[in-house]
Amino acid sequence: MEIGLLGQPLTGKTTFFNLLTGMGQETCLSKKRDVYTAVAQVPDERVDYLAHLYRPQKAIYAQVQIKDIPGVYQCDAAGMSNKHLEEARTADLLVQVVRAFHDDVVANIAGEPDPYKELADFATDLVLADMISVENQLARLEESRKPSCNASLHIAVLRRILHALENEQRVSDLILTEEEKLHLAGYNFFTEKPLVIAVNMDEKQFTTGMYTNRDKILEFAANHQIPLLEISARMEMEISRLPLGERAEFMHAMGLNESGICRLASTAYNLLGVVSFFTVGAVEVRAWTIRKGTIAKKAAGKVHSDMERGFIRAEVFHFEDLKNLGSVATVREKGLFRLEGKEYAVKDGDIINFRFNV
Ligand SMILES: Nc1nc2c(ncn2[C@@H]2O[C@H](COP(=O)(O)OP(=O)(O)OP(=O)(O)O)[C@@H](O)[C@H]2O)c(=O)[nH]1
Ligand SMILES: [Mg+2]
Structure with missing residues (x-):
């Protein structure tokens, strides 16, 4: 899955990109106007739980590719209809980052930040x-x-x-x-792609929940059924640099319940209709992302093409049952361990072992 970050210059896209992917690309001063691509790991407590239980050599979270597309100055090109916007053609989902934050050092390109105007202008650019x-x-x-x-x-x-x-x-x-x-x-088409609006706020706006034209943004998002994420990329970046033990306390103090990548991922998963299933073992515990309703044979192909080709059956139990009962043995005793055929529609949270023969 690829997510494209887009918007006007200096709205905090690269800051958000660094936060999501753990990269350290230069913000603000970049004159190169490069497009950056990197993978973000999607934290998942279920993977953590399974890793604790199975003690595998490695635990692998679901991954999302993030593409950071620099904003275009009007003097560089006519609107966004240019090669930078084309970079977003391959994305499964677009995130428009709009700027609400004030920063005296890095002035907004269009004077006083007006995230609603940015939103409306960008909507017109896409059209x-x-x-x-x-x-x-x-x-x-x-x-x-x-x-x-x-x-x-x-x-x-x-x-x-x-x-x-x-x-x-x-x-x-x-x-x-x-x-x-x-x-x-x-x-x-750009206007056919699922869109998320990310309003990037400063600390004060984040804690008060107030910024210019918030009402209009909420109305726009509701009218077009576009999810809205209110973020503070720089504040969250600063928190992520704190020692691990102090992060939770700071996040709590700032009213931040979940990290940026968790919030973005759950919004994106909902919008794209994708879910996760898991494979477990002594070598690896891993989350896999598939479209809702994918049948077992196709899901097997996600893990390995041989598994799809030689599919025999899927041994399935559900994460929630395992968590509630505490062990696979009890899941089996309660009759919650099932054998499913190739047409079985895989559910979010299924733990699957594919039997195959090639
Ligand atoms: N105060 C404040 N500053 C921020 C925030 N997010 C980003 N900035 C600052 O705004 C400047 C621009 O941030 P970038 O992340 O480079 O913006 P960008 O959208 O990638 O800009 P382009 O690549 O030029 O389109 C940097 O100096 C950031 O530190 C924020 O939430 N609050
Ligand atoms: Mg940038």
């Missing part, structure tokens, strides 16, 4: 970028002299999309038929 893709494709299709029946349908779908975009609708706001979806597969 414009999609409009350009659709218009280019329509021009290509309409130029070809003998349109097939299939091409006519394709053109009709694209015109419908264009009409919606012209009215500032996101592609994700439209209800599309299965046939229309088939025609649109492969376009990877």
Whole structure:
């Protein structure tokens, strides 16, 4: 899963990226305008519990790829329709980081921070970028002299999309038929990608819960059903540098119940409809991420292609049962250890051993 961090310059994207991935990329002063990519481990108490029980050589959390895309200055390019925005094309989910924090040393590029204006401007940039893709494709299709029946349908779908975009609708706001979806597969529209808004606040804003135009942001998020994360990237970065023993106390004092990566991951998992299952053993305890409803045979393929090819059955029990009962033996005694076939829909929290033969 890839998450793209986007937004205007100096909103705290690289600070957030460093926090999520544990990297130390230069913030603020970077003149290179490089795109950074790194992996974030998704902390999961279930993995910690299983590692405690099985004492494996290694415990592996689920991983999410994070891409930090620098903001574009208006003098560099027209809006965001440029190569930096293209970097987000491969992302499964976009996070727009907007700036609420005040900082006298690093002034906001547009004067007094107005996170709502940033949000609305960016929404327009995404719509414009999609409009350009659709218009280019329509021009290509309409130029070809003998349109097939299939091409006519394709053109009709694209015109419908264009009409919606012209009215500032996101592609994700439209209800599309299965046939229309088939025609649109492969376009990877920006406004079709799940979006999360991350408002980056300073300490005072974080503790008071107040910043410019918060009401309007809440309304925008509710209207478009876009999840909102209120973060303080720099404060959390500073807390993460404290000795381990002191972190929890500081987080508590600041009213921070969960780390940034935990909050982002659970929002992203919900939005993308993905869940985790686990494999356990003396060598490795590991979390795997799959789409909700994935069948056992496909889930096996996530672990190893041989397991999918030679799938025989899945031995399954649930993390909650193990935690409640304390041992695998008791789970078995209570009849909660099951054998499932290839069509079994894997559930969040399943612990699975795949039997296979190749
Ligand atoms: N006060 C305060 N400053 C922050 C916060 N987050 C980031 N900053 C500062 O804002 C400046 C810009 O942060 P970056 O993380 O480099 O911003 P960016 O969005 O990556 O900027 P570009 O890469 O230029 O688009 C740095 O000096 C950060 O230390 C915050 O929550 N509070
Ligand atoms: Mg940056």
